Structure formats: structure tokens, C-alpha cells
Amino acid sequence: MKRPKPSGQADRDTEDFLSKYLKELNADNAAVFVGAGLSKAAGYVDWPGLLSEVAQTLGLDASKETDLVALAQYHLNSNATNRHQLSQLLIDEFSDLKAPTENHEILARLPIRTFWTTNYDRLIEKALEAGGKRVDTKYTQEHLATTRRGRDAVVYKMHGDIEHPDKAILSKDDYERYHQTHGPFTTALSGDLVEKTFLFLGFSFTDPNLDFIMSRIRATFTNHQRQHYCIARRRARFKGEKEAEYQYALTKQNLVTQDLMRFNIKTIFVDDFPQITTLLKTLEDRYRRRTVFISGSAADYGSWGQGATEEFVAKLSRALIEKDLRITSGFGVGIGGAVVTGAVQQIYSTRQRSVDEQLVLRPFPIGIKDPDERQKTFTRYRVELIAQAGIAVFVMGNKKVGASIVTADGMRSEFELAKERGLFLVPVGASGSMSAELWNEVTKDFDRFFPSAPPKVRKLLEGLGEPTDKPETLLGPLLDLINVLTSGT
CATH class of the missing domain: 3.40.50.1220 (TPP-binding domain)
Structure with a gap:
């Protein structure tokens, strides 16, 4: 770290x-x-390189001159103030892209x-x-x-x-x-x-x-x-x-x-x-560590239940804003609303903050019918959101397909994009679904995801995977982990 x-x-x-x-x-x-x-x-070229040819015509050496502005003037003086050669030098040296x-x-x-x-x-x-x-x-x-x-x-x-x-x-x-x-x-x-x-x-x-x-x-x-x-x-x-x-x-x-x-x-x-x-x-x-990307979606809230889950996410968002961190999120189904609720409440609790400064939301345009165009747009959305952040938190991650509840492939995509861009990856494994899968992946290869991290990072991350029916018990360890990652100590 x-x-x-x-x-x-x-x-x-x-x-x-x-x-x-x-x-x-x-x-x-x-x-x-x-x-x-x-x-x-x-x-x-730098200035000595630019004016080396000019210096030679004057019998001087540009590398030995300290007043290169004067050197350019000497050239003009000896050429009846005709600056064509100087202009041509600029074209020759700086036109290449x-x-x-x-x-x-x-x-x-x-x-x-x-x-x-x-x-x-x-x-x-x-x-x-x-x-x-x-x-x-x-x-x-x-x-x-x-x-x-x-x-x-x-x-x-x-x-x-x-x-x-x-x-x-x-x-x-x-x-x-x-x-x-x-x-x-x-x-x-x-x-x-x-x-x-x-x-x-x-x-x-x-x-x-x-x-x-x-x-x-x-x-x-x-x-x-x-x-x-x-x-x-x-x-x-x-x-x-x-x-x-x-x-x-x-x-x-x-x-x-x-x-x-x-x-x-x-x-x-x-x-x-x-x-x-x-x-x-x-x-x-x-700078990027001061922004936290929250990835989450839920069609099924499992043992936590909808109320407790939304309260957990809202409290997390409030705490991040209170620590003067920024939040980015894609407004995932079942989770995004709680992010907005917690963040906006905390932002509006003081007149010195604005929503635009501390909260960046990008609801996904699900109405795009062409699947290729929809996927292309979704990927661009995710890249722009994730590129701003230094820490990514993953909560739940499931969706409804037909009559079945399945893990959210969108969260997997966000995880891979965040990994490519070097974000610290923090799956809340105890929330289940895709987050549990990602938590297992990160903890099993901890040293690759968190090189040179102090022992407390491993301990805090592992604690986020311990089963619990009360998500509020995870809030303290999660915030402690984000504090460590933000400070870099």
C-alpha cells in the first residue's frame, strides 16, 4: 500500500x-x-535545441548561452528584423504530432x-x-x-x-x-x-x-x-x-x-x-482514494431483509460523506436509493456542501433496446464512474431473471473494471450473492489484491465475510477499513 x-x-x-x-x-x-x-x-526540443541552428549562424553555441531570449534577438538584429527563419524553426520542430x-x-x-x-x-x-x-x-x-x-x-x-x-x-x-x-x-x-x-x-x-x-x-x-x-x-x-x-x-x-x-x-x-x-x-x-465507488443491486435481500439492508447502505453513505469523501454509484436496483438517501441527508445537514461535489450517480439507461448498444453504454458508464474512485465497495449483487434470483453479472463487470484500474476492492461478503463470491476471491488471494498491506487490513476484510443477520454490526469494521485505505497507513 x-x-x-x-x-x-x-x-x-x-x-x-x-x-x-x-x-x-x-x-x-x-x-x-x-x-x-x-x-x-x-x-x-527545449530552447537550446530550438535555437542551436540560429546560434551556429551567429558563431555561438546555444548550450553555452544562458540568455536565449537575447540569442533570438541577436538573430533578428542580424537579419534586419526578419523572423521568417525563427517561425520556420517552430514549424519544423513542433509540427510533428x-x-x-x-x-x-x-x-x-x-x-x-x-x-x-x-x-x-x-x-x-x-x-x-x-x-x-x-x-x-x-x-x-x-x-x-x-x-x-x-x-x-x-x-x-x-x-x-x-x-x-x-x-x-x-x-x-x-x-x-x-x-x-x-x-x-x-x-x-x-x-x-x-x-x-x-x-x-x-x-x-x-x-x-x-x-x-x-x-x-x-x-x-x-x-x-x-x-x-x-x-x-x-x-x-x-x-x-x-x-x-x-x-x-x-x-x-x-x-x-x-x-x-x-x-x-x-x-x-x-x-x-x-x-x-x-x-x-x-x-x-x-486523490482517488477520497472517492468511494459503491456497487450493489438486490432483488432478494436474503436474511438481512429490505429495511435493514437499506438502513445499512444509507448509514454507510452518510458516514462516507461525513468523512468528507465522495461517492460514485450506478444507482443499482434495490441499493441505489439507499445510497442517495444517506448521502443527501448528510450533505444537506451542512450548508458548506453540495450534492454535485460529493455525490455522482449514473442511473443505467435500461430502455436501450439494442443489446450491443446497451452493453456498450453500460460499460462506458461503469468506466467513467470507477475511474474517479480509489476504493470500491460491493454489497449483495443479485437480480431477478424470470422467476429466478441469480447473481448480478453487472457487479462482476464492475469488479473487473475496478481491478484493472487499481482500486482497493472491498466486497461485503456477509451480504451474500455476488459480493460473497468476490469476497472469497479477494481473501483467498489477499496479497495480490492488497500488496504490502498492514495486518489490520486483512483482519478487517475477513470480518466483512462473517455471517450475520444484523448488517449494522459490519458498519464499524467497514468504515475502519475504508479509513485505513484512505489514509494509506
């Missing part, structure tokens, strides 16, 4: 980031700023609605669209004045888009005129940096625009700036690099890190780039 973590101060910094950024995700206050480093991992990286895909799955980037490519948009989200992309002042209906995320491309290379921000001239040509972007980013908690990824913090904006915010809010984070690779010693050169680079990185704290940007260091993906996966995993 636990992912390996670094030790010492790095461990504390990482846990602090995961805990606080997770809270911002849950509060819909999280944003991301993506730099060239994330696109380079997908196969695109690269696939988003795993990091892009994780970010797209998280509940982040605000993305900022200095990149010209469309990797962010592609990842969001592949995840079924409607994207509102903005890279001109005119775009800022319009809003895409029903948008799920906004991508602000403050330096332009590959589709319009002639308008991309590249040179000193472009940066110096930015407040005139892109003034509303400056205003919009300033507002987001004040109101949202940003995670900076693949960003070097050498961009003059961002430095100017952050400086203005610092001057205005002084000691009341919002906390932001960036994930960066700790400087490693290159092969053949002298010790003195390495120590110099390390000192410079530490000084830059300290300087970012002026803007309340805390750096989370990793030793290699794959650790960034591991960190984002951990963040996603913890």
Missing part, C-alpha cells in the same frame, strides 16, 4: 507537498504551470481546471481531450474574451501556439512589448497566482514575463503570498565533470531554490525524472 519515499528533509518536504496540494485539489483551487521540460520528455507523456496524462486526470504554459505544442490539450475533457485554449487576447460552453479546463498559452508561429513570443522585442500585445494574459496570470496554488513542472524560472509578474505580486502582498510548489531534478554530477564545477552548479541550484522562496515557491527535489512520474502517481492515487 505504501510507496517508497525518500528520507529525512526530502521526505518531510514531499509529504508536506502531497498533503497540501491534495487539499487544494479537493477544494478546486489547484493549477499547473508547464514548461519546456515536460515537452522535451515527449520528444520535442508527439504523444503526451504519462505525466501529461496524470495531470489531465486530476481535477485541475487551470493550466498555464510557455510551450507552443499541444500536448496538454491532447491529454485533456483524450481524457474526455472539453478544453478552452487561449493564446491570443481575443481568446480571453470568449468562453467555450461547458469547458472542463482552460489552457493559457502565454507565448503562443504552433499554429501561429509568426506571433510566438521569442525575442527581446516580443518580451518588451508583451504588456502591450498580451497585457490581459499578465492580468489573468496574476489573478490565478493570487487565488490558486500552482505546481510548476518542467520550468526553469528564467522567463522574464513570469519573473515580472511574480515580482509585482510579491510587492503587493509581501508576507501574504499564496503557497506554490515546483518539482525539480536535483543537480547530479555529469560524467567527466570536475568536482569544483559540480559543486559550483550545486551551489547555484541551492541559491535559485532559496530565491524562489521570495515568491513562496517551494521546490520539491527528485533524483531523476522518473521520480516525477512516481510523485504525480502518488498524488493521483491519494
